[in-house]
Amino acid sequence: MKRRRDSLSSIVAKDIAERIDAGEYAVGARIPVEAKLGEIYNVSRTVVREAIAHLRSEGLVESRQGVGVFVAARGGMVLKISPDRLGELNEILEILELRLGVEVEAAGLAAQRRDEAGLRRILDAFERTTDLDVFSANPRELDFDFHMAIAEASGNNYMPRFMSFIGPVIIPRSQLIHASIPKITREYLAKMLEEHRRIADAIERRDVLDARDAMRFHLVGSLDRYRKLKAA
Numbered sequence: 001m002k003r004r005r006d007s008l009s010s011i012v013a014k015d016i017a018e019r020i021d022a023g024e025y026a027v028g029a030r031i032p033v034e035a036k037l038g039e040i041y042n043v044s045r046t047v048v049r050e051a052i053a054h055l056r057s058e059g060l061v062e063s064r065q066g067v068g069v070f071v072a073a074r075g076g077m078v079l080k081i082s083p084d085r086l087g088e089l090n091e092i093l094e095i096l097e098l099r100l101g102v103e104v105e106a107a108g109l110a111a112q113r114r115d116e117a118g119l120r121r122i123l124d125a126f127e128r129t130t131d132l133d134v135f136s137a138n139p140r141e142l143d144f145d146f147h148m149a150i151a152e153a154s155g156n157n158y159m160p161r162f163m164s165f166i167g168p169v170i171i172p173r174s175q176l177i178h179a180s181i182p183k184i185t186r187e188y189l190a191k192m193l194e195e196h197r198r199i200a201d202a203i204e205r206r207d208v209l210d211a212r213d214a215m216r217f218h219l220v221g222s223l224d225r226y227r228k229l230k231a232a
Contacts (some may be wrong), residue, residue: 005129009050012041016051019059020071030068031061046141054163063164089230093223100219101148102162107155107215111203117155119204125149126200146196149205150215195221 019025025143026183033192037048055061062072068142110118125146129135135142144163195218202211 005158008041008047011048011053012037012043012051013054014039016055016150017058017060025071027071027073029071031071033068044136049141060186063161089226092226093230096219096223096226099147100214100216100223102159103150103219104212104216106151106154106156106159107199107203108152108208108212109156111206111208111211113155114153114206118149122146122153123205124201126196129189129196130192132186132189135193136184136186139184139189145193150199152201162207191221192218 008027016025025031031037034045034048034052035138037051038045041048052061052063053146057065060071061069063069076105084124087230110122114122125142148160148163151163154160175187197213199211199218
């Protein structure tokens with residue numbers, strides 16, 4: 001099932017790229033919103049988000065927070081993270097290491113700088129994961145929403161832009177290509193929920209050190225999980 005979703009996102013991304021090349025979406029033009037693209041291609045919003053993340057990684061589009069996604073000017077170097085390689089253990093480990101380098105500081109800054117609106121976004125994103133049935137139905141998107149809310153609350157404009165650029169593909173998949181990787185279970189999601197709770201509580205209390213420690217513990221736990229799988 002996950003491979004089919006990957007294929008759908010690749011198809012959507014390829015079609016949008018062809019429209020950009022053909023001039024249907026000109027440089028600087030805003031492309032249709034997620035809901036509209038979902039209707040055009042008859043796919044879910046998750047598929048659309050993966051397609052947009054792929055286009056961002058190719059430097060074809062750029063996100064402007066609160067405004068939309070626009071066709072980017074060509075040229076320059078871009079960071080590329082291929083959604084189709086995210087079933088490979090090495091790729092997952094490298095992306096988790098990248099997240100660790102950014103998100104620990106984002107959590108500390110959020111604890112220091114967050115305003116009431118930023119805190120509310122974090123708590124709302126957390127609240128949506130407290131129902132494990134809902135969380136298990138869409139773990140990647142809901143997990144990403146929580147981490148994005150923290151980046152937005154950091155007060156550093158580049159952190160949410162960085163997260164948005166990489167997109168939801170940075171969240172390890174619940175069903176991966178590599179046969180040895182287990183699926184995400186309710187027990188694992190319950191553990192993740194408690195780790196999210198600790199992060200959110202520290203940010204709410206404005207405890208910078210605890211927020212950093214909680215985020216580091218959360219991400220290092222995932223790193224250790226995948227490192228053990230690789231060693232096995």
